Amino acid sequence: xxxxxxxPLSNWMCNFGITLIVRIRVIYDDEARVYxxxxxxxxxxxxxxxxxxxxxxxxxxxxxxxxxxxxxxxRAKTAGSLxxxxxxxxx
Numbered sequence: 547x548x549x550x551x552x553x554p555l556s557n558w559m560c561n562f563g564i565t566l567i568v569r570i571r572v573i574y575d576d577e578a579r580v581y582x583x584x585x586x587x588x589x590x591x592x593x594x595x596x597x598x599x600x601x602x603x604x605x606x607x608x609x610x611x612x613x614x615x616x617x618x619x620x621r622a623k624t625a626g627s628l629x630x631x632x633x634x635x636x637x
Contacts, residue, residue: 551587551613568613570605572598589616 551566568587575582581601583593590612595601
């Protein structure tokens with residue numbers, strides 16, 4: 547079972563071992579030649595990297611830290627593992 551972080555009762559669900567979903571928006575800036583990641587679910591998450599793989603590695607390091615800082619009431623382990631589901635949108 548998965549439950550979005552930020553929805554009502556998400557802290558409670560996490561404390562019972564339910565996996566929380568965190569959405570991250572990644573865009574590629576052609577001018578600066580970098581990938582940029584932001585999230586409305588994780589306060590303070592703004593990452594920039596030259597490659598998508600580096601960006602994913604930085605996200606794996608920063609998301610648990612930011613979740614621990616922003617959601618101190620979570621008694622469960624903040625992040626056991628991160629799973630990336632890539633979705634490409636062409637505009």
